[in-house]
Amino acid sequence: MSKPILIVEDxxxxxxxxKGIVRAVEEASLKAxxxxxxxxxxxxxxxxxxxxxxxxxxxxxxxxxxxGRVIVNGVDVLxxxxxxxxxxxxxxxxxxxxxxxxxxxxxxxxxxxxxxVLLEHGVPxxxxxxxxxxxxxxxxxxxxxxxxxxxxxxGGQRQRISIAAAIALKPRVLVADEPTTALDVIVQKQxxxxxxxxxxxxxxxxxLITHDIALAAERATKIAVMYAGKIxxxxxxxxxIGDPLHPYTKALLKSVPDIExxxxxxxxxxxxxxxxxxxxxxxxxxxxxLAMDICKRKSPNIVEVEPHHYVSCWLYEGxxxxx
Amino acid sequence: MLIVPTVLILxxxxxxxxxxxxxxxxxxxxxxxxxxxxxxxxxxHNLGLDKPYIVQYFEYLWNVLHGDFGTxxxxxxxxxxxxxxxxxxxxxxxxxxxxxxxxxxxITTGFIxxxxxxTKLDLGLRVFGSVTYTLFIPWLGLMFQLIFAVWxxxxxxxxxxxxxxxxxxxxxxxILDSIITGNMEAFRSxxxxxxxxxxxxxxxxSGPYTRLVRxxxxxxxxxxxxxxxxxxxxxxxxxxxxxxRNALIPVVTYAGLQFALLLGGAVLTETxxxxxxIGTYLVEKVSYRDYPAIQAVVIVFAFFVGVISLIVDxxxxxxxxxxRY
Amino acid sequence: xxxxxxxxxxxxxxxxxxxxxxxxxxxLVYAGLAIVLAIVFMAIAxxxxxxxxxxxxxxxxxxxxxxxxxxxxxxxGYDMWARTVYGARTVLIVVFLSIVLSMAMGVPLGLxxxxxxxxxxxxxxxxxxxIYAFPSLVLAISxxxxxxxxxxxxxxxxxxxxxxxxxRMVRGQVLSIKExxxxxxxxxxxxxxxxIIFRHILPHLIPTIMxxxxxxxxDAVLTEAALSYLGLSVQPPTPDWGYDLYKGxxxxxxxxxxxxxxxxxxxxxxxxxxxLIGEGLSEQIRRERL
Numbered sequence: 001m002s003k004p005i006l007i008v009e010d011x012x013x014x015x016x017x018x019k020g021i022v023r024a025v026e027e028a029s030l031k032a033x034x035x036x037x038x039x040x041x042x043x044x045x046x047x048x049x050x051x052x053x054x055x056x057x058x059x060x061x062x063x064x065x066x067x068g069r070v071i072v073n074g075v076d077v078l079x080x081x082x083x084x085x086x087x088x089x090x091x092x093x094x095x096x097x098x099x100x101x102x103x104x105x106x107x108x109x110x111x112x113x114x115x116x117v118l119l120e121h122g123v124p125x126x127x128x129x130x131x132x133x134x135x136x137x138x139x140x141x142x143x144x145x146x147x148x149x150x151x152x153x154x155g156g157q158r159q160r161i162s163i164a165a166a167i168a169l170k171p172r173v174l175v176a177d178e179p180t181t182a183l184d185v186i187v188q189k190q191x192x193x194x195x196x197x198x199x200x201x202x203x204x205x206x207x208l209i210t211h212d213i214a215l216a217a218e219r220a221t222k223i224a225v226m227y228a229g230k231i232x233x234x235x236x237x238x239x240x241i242g243d244p245l246h247p248y249t250k251a252l253l254k255s256v257p258d259i260e261x262x263x264x265x266x267x268x269x270x271x272x273x274x275x276x277x278x279x280x281x282x283x284x285x286x287x288x289x290l291a292m293d294i295c296k297r298k299s300p301n302i303v304e305v306e307p308h309h310y311v312s313c314w315l316y317e318g319x320x321x322x323x
Numbered sequence: 324m325l326i327v328p329t330v331l332i333l334x335x336x337x338x339x340x341x342x343x344x345x346x347x348x349x350x351x352x353x354x355x356x357x358x359x360x361x362x363x364x365x366x367x368h369n370l371g372l373d374k375p376y377i378v379q380y381f382e383y384l385w386n387v388l389h390g391d392f393g394t395x396x397x398x399x400x401x402x403x404x405x406x407x408x409x410x411x412x413x414x415x416x417x418x419x420x421x422x423x424x425x426x427x428x429x430i431t432t433g434f435i436x437x438x439x440x441x442t443k444l445d446l447g448l449r450v451f452g453s454v455t456y457t458l459f460i461p462w463l464g465l466m467f468q469l470i471f472a473v474w475x476x477x478x479x480x481x482x483x484x485x486x487x488x489x490x491x492x493x494x495x496x497x498i499l500d501s502i503i504t505g506n507m508e509a510f511r512s513x514x515x516x517x518x519x520x521x522x523x524x525x526x527x528x529s530g531p532y533t534r535l536v537r538x539x540x541x542x543x544x545x546x547x548x549x550x551x552x553x554x555x556x557x558x559x560x561x562x563x564x565x566x567x568r569n570a571l572i573p574v575v576t577y578a579g580l581q582f583a584l585l586l587g588g589a590v591l592t593e594t595x596x597x598x599x600x601i602g603t604y605l606v607e608k609v610s611y612r613d614y615p616a617i618q619a620v621v622i623v624f625a626f627f628v629g630v631i632s633l634i635v636d637x638x639x640x641x642x643x644x645x646x647r648y
Numbered sequence: 649x650x651x652x653x654x655x656x657x658x659x660x661x662x663x664x665x666x667x668x669x670x671x672x673x674x675x676l677v678y679a680g681l682a683i684v685l686a687i688v689f690m691a692i693a694x695x696x697x698x699x700x701x702x703x704x705x706x707x708x709x710x711x712x713x714x715x716x717x718x719x720x721x722x723x724x725g726y727d728m729w730a731r732t733v734y735g736a737r738t739v740l741i742v743v744f745l746s747i748v749l750s751m752a753m754g755v756p757l758g759l760x761x762x763x764x765x766x767x768x769x770x771x772x773x774x775x776x777x778x779i780y781a782f783p784s785l786v787l788a789i790s791x792x793x794x795x796x797x798x799x800x801x802x803x804x805x806x807x808x809x810x811x812x813x814x815x816r817m818v819r820g821q822v823l824s825i826k827e828x829x830x831x832x833x834x835x836x837x838x839x840x841x842x843x844i845i846f847r848h849i850l851p852h853l854i855p856t857i858m859x860x861x862x863x864x865x866x867d868a869v870l871t872e873a874a875l876s877y878l879g880l881s882v883q884p885p886t887p888d889w890g891y892d893l894y895k896g897x898x899x900x901x902x903x904x905x906x907x908x909x910x911x912x913x914x915x916x917x918x919x920x921x922x923x924l925i926g927e928g929l930s931e932q933i934r935r936e937r938l
Contacts, residue, residue, distance in 0.1 A: 614793075
């Protein structure tokens, strides 16, 4: 458990739209270590996808990374420019997207698309070809599938190809944006098993962006809970699930159907805020049953309540639960 | 395989329009001259026009399928097929040149408009594309002639080649022939004669391509797979290439659909530049009311349209693997 | 039914009358309308715009543009400005005539074919597709030759060429509207089919028909000009822009540019005007659909 493989510091991303500035991600920070699977959990609009894109400096205009650092293996990705940035993508940090049906080029064979990743990073042709075969096998597909076109493959197969292309250069971090949302449950398990396998054998860290807390609870080593652009709680899976600190986390866990619980799931009252005019102070305060006066005025700092378990809430300001 | 019924329908239409509709073509052309009716009858018989329509319909079809388009009504005995073959290369050459020019202009403007989208340049190029489409071809052609041939004297005003260069025709495609026979003077002459007609035809037809390429390129560039390419660290120039390849597919389809317009435009271009192709042949025959010849030309056009749509389908399959498999 | 018609009318009018709807479609329609109306005015007010008779000698031949003859004179000494304004009449008559004929044939055919479907629809569609695929100019030429060159025959020839355009557009729309609930309701209520078609479905097609109208008008102008350029429309000495252009062609090498520039410019302008209207309308419809 040496140095973290990924350090995110004060990452802030705003979208400068015609209708106002959307503060999509506000001072997000986290750390991930080798072989970690960090689940970034939140509702739609919580900013998790934006954060994911920001890790590769891929935020589309009118979005802009306003401040922050993303350090992968000692390299600040956000400080890279031009060709250096391009080369870092795929080799240092990589990404797999949500919809396997639109993320592969429809007019090219899948093998060529993987091959291209290698060639574009300077890998010699012969070596690249071998690696393509290797990585296709590693994702559980037969070698000959390299010659197929995307439309000939199923959703699960296409997603495996995308993963293959993403891990071909053995990146240290893989950002997976809802990789299984478009797939059925059985395929979902296969894909997640594959990702688990890869991270354990190569030491690659995975940032799994998902709205599915159950999936996070099942697969993650660490969980980061996001609300309205802020990371409100972050820590080892067992701690976040077993002993949630933040009111939002607690409410979120109660809102999920539990086959063993005798209670009905309880939705969280209210709606997520408009991020053009986020609530003052703590962004959750309008919906928080434990909101105090200070919550409306100042945004809470991040406190490490127990080792590696962080929370951003005024209830814990003294380093331990108060009130 | 819709060409066969399409061509048949067109053949039937043409037959109705040009055989049945004008009534008695012999009378129409020669009736004014004081020719005794028996001789008219004889001419009619020679041309096979006294047989019942149904018989004529099938006979002519049979002949055409064997490449026999009959003989001219006005210049007696002259084989229409021979005339057509003689004129065909000129039209094909012009059509290809026009197509190349229109694609070149359309694709480059569309490309620029896409990469500089939402700028004044983008809007300007799109407006340019719309405006050129409504230009009257003979007007554009004549203005070009006026400017480049009469005032500036840079290019020849009409014709296909300077007769003095003494070109030996092998294929009938002058530009090719001059290369084959190594006649550089002929090459330059043929090329310089080709520029204005090709530019006229190409410019007017380029407009739709601008918009098409722009829209599809923008769509490709905003697609998820392009985002994925970026995430994998592929170079921007290569991504552009891939996006372009995707964007080109509808362009090919459109080029095929536009072929009819290309032919129509070629007819006008030919007459404007005195280009000795099938277009000018048609117009000549029209002024003489030489119905068999007119009929032949129209059928040839119909056939071309069918063939081209077939070729376009093939090219489309080549470009888009989703069709092939 | 009255509401549907008035709603359709409002939609069209909203493009012309300023409203909160976007500017671009409106601007195009305005621009196009300005051009077309200017030319229509030219045609109607012709005798007021020029003292000369376009079919009689008005001065010396081959005069370049001057105060006397703003557009110059041609080989027979006719005043070209006079030929331009009177020529507008010819073009506009042929174009409107052909469009009306085209619509009268294409729209009902499209309506019935689309609504009833079946074998007749399939056969008609194939026929229309075949005509549509064919070079319109060549088809128009064939018809004009067969019928004999005259203003009326040119209009018929052009009309036939555009029937498939109207047919396809109308049929396509009918096919999609046919599936809408209100049609089923009408049928269930026992409303006779012809009423359904004309009073319930047709009003919804009006915007589309208007767009096709303007765009095919643009095309018709160019086709008419082409026919008269080739000698297949009105015969001399009736003033017609395409014919004048053809005559002007003979004198290119002598540099008499005004014999080419003005007739051709008018043709292009009129076509562009219609095209702008058509594009503006379709832009408007597109934005409304969003």
